[in-house]
Structures are given as structure tokens and as C-alpha cells.
Amino acid sequence: MMRAAVMTEPGKIAIVEQEMPKIKDCEVLVKIEHVGLCGSDVHYYTDGRIGDFVVENPIILGHEAAGKVVEVGKDVTSLQKGDLVALEPGITCGKCEFCRTGRYNLCPDVEFLATPPYDGAFVEYIAYPEDMCIKLPEGMDTVEGALIEPLAVGFHAANQGSAAIGKSAAILGSGTIGLTTLMALLAQGIRDVYVTDLVDLRLAKAKEVGAKEVFNAKNCNVVEEIMKATNNEGVDIVIETAGAEITAQQCAELVKRGGTIVLVGMAADPVYRFDFGKLQAKEASITTVFRYRNIYPAAIKAVGEKLIDVKQIVSDVFGLSEVDKAVEHAINHAAETVKIVIDMNK
Ligand SMILES: [Zn+2]
Numbered sequence: 001m002m003r004a005a006v007m008t009e010p011g012k013i014a015i016v017e018q019e020m021p022k023i024k025d026c027e028v029l030v031k032i033e034h035v036g037l038c039g040s041d042v043h044y045y046t047d048g049r050i051g052d053f054v055v056e057n058p059i060i061l062g063h064e065a066a067g068k069v070v071e072v073g074k075d076v077t078s079l080q081k082g083d084l085v086a087l088e089p090g091i092t093c094g095k096c097e098f099c100r101t102g103r104y105n106l107c108p109d110v111e112f113l114a115t116p117p118y119d120g121a122f123v124e125y126i127a128y129p130e131d132m133c134i135k136l137p138e139g140m141d142t143v144e145g146a147l148i149e150p151l152a153v154g155f156h157a158a159n160q161g162s163a164a165i166g167k168s169a170a171i172l173g174s175g176t177i178g179l180t181t182l183m184a185l186l187a188q189g190i191r192d193v194y195v196t197d198l199v200d201l202r203l204a205k206a207k208e209v210g211a212k213e214v215f216n217a218k219n220c221n222v223v224e225e226i227m228k229a230t231n232n233e234g235v236d237i238v239i240e241t242a243g244a245e246i247t248a249q250q251c252a253e254l255v256k257r258g259g260t261i262v263l264v265g266m267a268a269d270p271v272y273r274f275d276f277g278k279l280q281a282k283e284a285s286i287t288t289v290f291r292y293r294n295i296y297p298a299a300i301k302a303v304g305e306k307l308i309d310v311k312q313i314v315s316d317v318f319g320l321s322e323v324d325k326a327v328e329h330a331i332n333h334a335a336e337t338v339k340i341v342i343d344m345n346k
């Protein structure tokens with residue numbers, strides 16, 4: 001038997017004993033070591049839904065996971081007992097138009113960890129396909145392995161924005177995804193990155209990670225500040241990670257002529273006022289991000305080679321038996337937390 005943190009209904013998480021999973025020939029058994037707590041986990045806990053994904057049955061949350069291989073299936077060739085791995089959370093069909101063209105994050109039949117009706121990784125052990133377990137290099141630990149998930153979102157955002165050396169960028173929202181996006185941009189040679197948020201702690205973290213300047217939207221007009229800092233030109237890439245109407249609107253103001261807006265944060269409600277005229281007059285484009293694709297190996301390499309210190313975003317660590325406390329902490333102490341990680345051995 002093993003322990004699992006099951007959300008029996010929104011707002012309630014219980015630790016229950018479950019059968020140990022059995023592996024198929026193409027799978028490995030992973031002892032989960034660390035799992036990042038994501039904003040989506042918190043949303044399922046508070047609201048029981050994210051858009052069209054609705055929690056109807058008890059569900060295990062957690063999709064940012066890494067652990068140790070403790071058993072391998074008959075057909076597994078690339079992994080051995082003892083390997084540390086990061087779990088890429090979406091198991092795709094491999095057959096649809098999107099999978100076949102490499103855009104597997106758009107697969108309509110994906111089974112994504114902790115997205116109803118699929119269970120997630122707040123469990124001691126999980127049976128998982130070999131090809132979705134990416135081995136961590138020597139010297140990399142499972143906290144870093146778990147954080148590859150949000151880092152992959154940051155890399156995908158940078159890619160969608162055609163990040164390249166010499167460009168300038170603004171990141172609206174300095175939560176986990178804002179910070180991992182900042183890390184991805186810096187790793188790709190972008191130095192002029194401006195970050196905005198409402199929480200000082202998160203902005204301080206952005207500064208520590210390497211933002212050129214940070215602005216708290218509570219205390220100043222961030223559009224004016226960024227325009228001032230860029231000679232009134234705006235930035236080549238504006239990345240929206242807050243999922244708020246006001247930040248979506250700011251994108252049209254901040255983008256430079258010919259630049260790109262990348263929408264990463266998902267606004268809970270439709271944004272009704274957006275200045276498309278302003279966008280057109282600059283011939284700027286809008287692109288979006290849904291999860292990520294083909295990025296795990298590169299993101300792991302970047303962390304393994306110390307190009308990125310992804311662990312610096314971790315502000316709090318809780319144990320498996322405290323997942324409910326961790327979620328409550330994220331809700332009640334938002335201004336004092338950046339990233340919460342669950343240590344599954346505690
Ligand atoms: Zn996540």
C-alpha cells in the first residue's frame with residue numbers, strides 16, 4: 001500500500017492508503033520525491049474547475065513531479081533503477097494531426113496529470129511511460145526536476161515570442177511562470193527585461209533572478225515607466241502571465257512596432273476591451289501558449305549545466321501529509337509566497 005493526497009471534494013484533501021500501482025511493460029515505477037504546487041492545483045481546490053475542466057469525482061492533484069525509478073518494465077531500455085527523472089505530465093495519443101506534426105501539446109486526447117478526470121502526482125508511487133520520464137543528469141536533484149514543468153512553460157513562452165539575443169522584453173506578472181519566463185529569456189541572451197506585479201516579494205525575486213527593472217503596479221503607472229525606460233519605443237516581446245484584463249490591455253501599449261505579444265496567463269473571464277487598432281498601427285502580433293512541447297530535454301540541460309538556477313524561486317516546502325496546509329498557505333499568504341514545493345518524503 002502507499003499514501004496519496006486525494007482531493008475528495010473541492011476544499012478538502014485527505015491522505016488515504018491506496019494500492020501500489022502496477023507497471024506495464026513500457027512503464028517504470030517512480031517513487032515521487034518532489035512535486036511543485038501549481039496555481040492550477042489551487043484553482044481546482046478553491047473553484048472545482050478551470051474553464052471547461054470540472055472536478056466531478058475525487059482527484060489527486062499535482063503535475064510538477066520528479067522522483068526516482070524503483071522498478072522498470074520488461075520493454076524499458078533507456079532507464080534503470082535508481083535513475084532520477086522528471087515526469088512530463090501530458091500523455092498524448094501519438095496519432096492525431098497535432099501529435100503527428102510535433103505539436104503534441106494540442107492533442108485533444110491528452111491525459112494530463114491532475115486535470116480532471118486524470119489523477120496527478122501527490123502519491124508516493126506512480127506507474128509512468130518510459131518515454132515521458134526524462135532522466136536528470138548527475139548533480140541535478142528532484143526539486144529542480146519538479147520545477148522543470150513551470151520552466152518548460154517559460155521556455156515555450158520565450159520561443160513563441162521568438163526570443164533572441166539583443167531583443168527587449170516585458171513580463172507582466174511575476175509569479176512562478178513570470179519568473180521562469182524571465183529565466184528562459186535571460187538564458188537566451190535577452191538582458192533588457194522589465195517585470196511588473198502587485199507583490200513586492202515577487203518583484204524582489206525577479207530582480208534577484210536578473211530583471212533589468214521591476215515595477216509594482218500598485219505604486220506607479222507601469223506602462224509609463226516601461227515606455228520611459230525604453231525611449232518611448234516599447235519592447236520587442238511582451239509576455240502576459242497574470243491572466244488579468246488590465247495586463248492584457250497593457251500589452252497593446254507596451255509592444256514595440258513590429259513586436260510580439262505572448263499570452264500565457266489564462267484570464268478567467270473574456271477580455272472585452274482590447275485596443276486592436278493600436279496593435280495594427282504597429283503591425284504587432286499576438287501569439288499564445290498552451291502548456292509546452294519538445295522542451296523538457298532542453299530545459300533539463302539548461303538547469304543541469306547551471307545555466308539556470310530554477311530552485312531560487314522556491315519559497316516554502318511542505319510534506320506529503322501537509323498538502324492541504326500547503327494549498328491553504330498559497331491561498332492565505334499569497335503575498336509571502338513565490339513557489340511552494342511538496343517534499344513527498346516528509
Ligand atoms: Zn503547473
Ligand SMILES: [Zn+2]
Nearest residue numbers: 093096099107
Ligand atoms: Zn494526439
